[in-house]
Amino acid sequence: MQLIDTVGRFTKTIESARAMGNSVGLVPTMGALHRGHLSLVERAARECDVVAVTIFVNPLQFGDPDDLAAYPRTLGADVAVAEAAGADVVFTPSDRQMYPDSAAAGGPQDMSGEPVGVHAGSLGRVLEGASRPGHFDGVATVIAKLFAMTGRCRAYFGEKDFQQLQVIRSLASRLSFPVDVVACATVREPDGLALSSRNARLSPDERTAATVLYRSLAAGAAAIAAGARRPAEVTSAMRAELGAEPLVTTDYAVAVGAEHLTPLPELAGAVRLLVAARCGPVRLIDNMEVII
Ligand code: AMP
Numbered sequence: 044m045q046l047i048d049t050v051g052r053f054t055k056t057i058e059s060a061r062a063m064g065n066s067v068g069l070v071p072t073m074g075a076l077h078r079g080h081l082s083l084v085e086r087a088a089r090e091c092d093v094v095a096v097t098i099f100v101n102p103l104q105f106g107d108p109d110d111l112a113a114y115p116r117t118l119g120a121d122v123a124v125a126e127a128a129g130a131d132v133v134f135t136p137s138d139r140q141m142y143p144d145s146a147a148a149g150g151p152q153d154m155s156g157e158p159v160g161v162h163a164g165s166l167g168r169v170l171e172g173a174s175r176p177g178h179f180d181g182v183a184t185v186i187a188k189l190f191a192m193t194g195r196c197r198a199y200f201g202e203k204d205f206q207q208l209q210v211i212r213s214l215a216s217r218l219s220f221p222v223d224v225v226a227c228a229t230v231r232e233p234d235g236l237a238l239s240s241r242n243a244r245l246s247p248d249e250r251t252a253a254t255v256l257y258r259s260l261a262a263g264a265a266a267i268a269a270g271a272r273r274p275a276e277v278t279s280a281m282r283a284e285l286g287a288e289p290l291v292t293t294d295y296a297v298a299v300g301a302e303h304l305t306p307l308p309e310l311a312g313a314v315r316l317l318v319a320a321r322c323g324p325v326r327l328i329d330n331m332e333v334i335i
Contacts, residue, residue, distance in 0.1 A: 044126040046133050050141070053134045054192050057095060060131075065092035067196040069222075070130075071189050074098040075115040075240035079230040081128040083199040086227055088129025091197055095132040096125045097189055102138060103160065104181030113324075115240050141188065160184035161218070163210045169304055170317060171206050171328065174294055179210050186211055187218065195221040203229040203237050205315060205330040206304060229329075231257070241325045249323040252290035256318050259284040260331040263298060263316040267333050272310050274298045285320060294319040294326070301332065311335050 047053045057067055068091030070083045076098075087094045098121055105111035118135060125133050160180055163172070167179030190198065198215075200208045208226055215222045230238050235257030236250075245253055259281040266280040274297070281296040299306055301313035310333075317330040 044122075044130060044133065046122060046135065048135050048137065048140065050136060050192060053095075053132070053136070056132055057093070057193055057196075060093040061195065067091060067193060068094045069189065069193050069196045069198040070094065070096045071186060071198070071200075072096060072098055073100045073114065073240070074121045075117050075243075076121045076124050077230075077238045077240065079201055079203060079238035081124060082230050083201060083227050084125055084128035084130055086225070087197065087199050090225075093131045094129055095134055095193065095196075096130040097134040097136075098122075098125075099134075099136055099141060099185065101141075101181060101185040103142075103184055104178050106175050106177055113244070115243060141185070161187045161214065164213065164217075166206070166210050166213055166304060169206075170295060170297065171319065174319065174326075179207070182207055183210060183214050187214060187220070190215065190220040190222050193222075197223045197225050199225045199227055201227050201229060202330070202332075203239070204328070205317065209302070209304060235261070237327075237329045239327065241327065244325050245323060249290055249325070252288050253322045253325075253327055255285055255288040255291050256320060256327055256329040259296060259318055260316050260329060263296075264331055264333050267298075267310065267314070267335065272335075274307060274310060277310065277316070281316065281318060285318065290322060292321045294321065298333075 061067055068087030070087050072080050084096055100114050102111055122133050161183040163179035163183040172179050200211055212224045215224050234254045236254050262284040263277045263281040266277045271277050277298040278296050285291060285293045296318045298310055298314055298316050301315040314333045314335060315330055319328045
């Protein structure tokens with residue numbers, strides 16, 4: 044396993060692996076690796092000759108400096124578990140390596156001082172994007188850079204962050220990156236809570252309360268299974284579940300078309316249920332597919 048911290052060496056290593064006829068799998072992460080991340084690495088290792096895991100806490104996608112400062116960083120352990128899961132390369136660039144021309148937190152700038160980056164488009168402005176303005180532009184910018192550095196590859200992303208997955212699929216296709224985006228199922232705790240690096244910040248009571256996100260998705264899916272087709276019927280079942288948990292404050296609970304995450308007058312085809320809620324100091328998200 045090679046541990047690399049410069050863009051130049053990363054690009055060269057991947058290029059020479061590909062020149063030797065190897066297929067490349069890319070797994071972008073922000074570290075604090077758990078079984079959810081490792082399921083992506085393991086799948087990439089099954090499907091690709093060379094697997095590169097990137098670990099970079101991307102300042103551009105954090106609106107709140109406190110959230111960025113509180114983000115868990117466990118690099119030593121991350122490298123060990125990534126290697127055990129099948130990583131051949133672990134790329135851990137500094138902020139300066141990724142954004143050499145930027146003011147510390149301001150992002151890449153051109154000569155007029157305007158940030159240079161990639162816009163996530165309208166998909167980036169709803170739901171998570173409405174709650175976290177600029178978040179998906181930051182995600183799109185860092186992923187576009189990683190795609191450009193890696194070149195032709197399969198890139199693995201979790202359905203846990205479903206809106207992010209759709210933003211990245213659209214980015215890869217609209218900007219013609221030679222990248223196959225591969226969606227991987229959400230890994231959950233036995234009680235349904237989706238694994239997340241942020242779960243470590245929950246108190247024991249909050250950790251118990253946090254299972255309500257999964258239960259609200261299950262309630263929405265049950266309403267659909269019972270015949271509900273109006274989004275409001277489904278979201279009120281989801282909100283009723285969330286509202287019964289005093290330690291949790293709902294941000295949104297929606298039932299939308301899966302591809303563009305747009306509201307539907309009547310639910311049909313590929314539907315996605317998505318929830319976001321605050322639980323103590325932590326904002327949690329989850330989602331579920333329902334095919335009608
Ligand atoms: P992050 O480090 O939070 O940026 O996540 C890196 C990648 O791991 C993203 O593609 C996430 O969607 C994915 N991921 C995070 N949590 C899970 C999970 N519980 N199950 C599957 N994939 C996940």
